[in-house]
Amino acid sequence: MTSLKLFLGFFLQFIFLLSVVNAQGLTVGFYSQTCPQAEAIVKNVTAQVMSVAPSLGAPLMRMHFHDCFVRGCDGSVLLNSSTNQAEKDAAPNLSLRGFQVIDRVKSALENACPGVVSCADILALVARDVVVALDGPSWEVETGRRDGSVSNITEALTNLLPPGSNITQLISGFQQKGLSVKDLVVLSGGHTVGTSHCSAFTNRLYNFTGNGDTDPSLDPNYIARLKIKCPQGDQNTLVEMDPGSFRTFDEDYFTLVNKRRGLFQSDAALLNNNETRAYVISQLSNSSSTFFTDFGVSMVNMGRVGVLTGTAGEIRKVCALVN
Incomplete structure (x- = not known):
């Protein structure tokens, strides 16, 4: 048993180190020579969309999260399946919107620089640009990801953390991706924008423990x-x-969590750990908040998860289809 534990420990370390090595293939300005206008094209198309449909901002940001947490940031969430067995067909992804925006960005990039910019990088760049359009922070996005060719509904169900997750599950889920406890609480702040269907939290209102009760951690x-x-x-x-x-995009999310008004159990869970709770409290004053800076750092960290670089993967011609 001890030998098995040691083997598993070394194996997990190897996988994490492999991810770090892969991430070293990313760099700011990766397309400066091959498609120097790439980021400007993404920004312009995103700005046009946000000017008429700002409600797409939060789903497009979430799309990048959901991509990176399943098979890494490889654009696999964008792939279609004739049998409805791709990541986008999994229940947690059915509320994602804006796939047509990614297609529009990809089409503009293919017209300018055919076969150069990956769909995985488009997701990362669009996520940054919609946050900026929602009055949030900007950050330097590392690029150089390549696209994967596998998209599996079961992997999405296994890897995407549900809104009912407790703090132990959340920390474990993030650590499995090489992300820290701070990354967890900072990226949770992305819930400062967007909407949710009642189905994602209605158990907290009517049947929290199966006895027709409410969640005691939620403000009455x-x-x-x-x-x-x-x-x-x-x-x-x-x-x-x-x-x-x-x-x-603002710091109000942390005020809501502190008032026990976070919509999901996963929001309320941030008060159940010393480190995450301390961060929530530290962001309550706008004058001393570090959330905007921290969010950019954590988005870069997340954007490095399980990336394909170099000769791995491919550059899809159409984001919904493998070449």
Whole structure:
């Protein structure tokens, strides 16, 4: 048993180191010679979309998260399947929107620089640009990812952390991707924008332990308001994750969490760990908040997870299809 544990320990270290080595193939300005206008094209198309459909900002940011947590940041979330067995067909991904935006960006890039810019890099760049469009921070995006050719519904179900996750599950899930506890709490701050279907949190309102009760970690006054928006049995109504500023990227998320008004159990869970709770409290004052800077750092960290670089993978001509 001891030998087995040692082997597994060395194996996991090897996988993590391999991921780090792969990530070294990423660099800021990767396309400066092969497609110098690449980032400008992505920014321009994204800005056009956001000017008429700002509600797509949060789903497009989430798309990058959901891509990186399954098989790494390889664009696999974009692939179609004739049998509905791809990542995008998994329940956690059914609420993703904006695939047509990625296609539009890819088409513009293919017209300018055929076969050069990967779909995985497009996801990373669009995620940054929609955050900026929502008045959030900017950061230097490392590029050089190549696209994978496998997209599996089961892997999405296994790797995407559900909104009902507790703090132990969240920390473990992030650590398995080589991400820190700080990355967890910072990236959770992405819930400052966007909406959620009632189905993602309705158990907290009506049947938390199976006895028709409510979640004691959720503010009772907030429960009353949510019950008005989400009557029992309502699965489809959309609720703002950051009421009043769900289209503005700001620090308000941490104030909501501290007031026990985080919409998901995974939000409330951030108060159940000393490190994550301390970070939440440290962001309550806008004047001393480090969230904008930290978010850029953690997005770069996440963008390095399981990447394909060099000669691995391919550069897809169409993001939904393997070449």
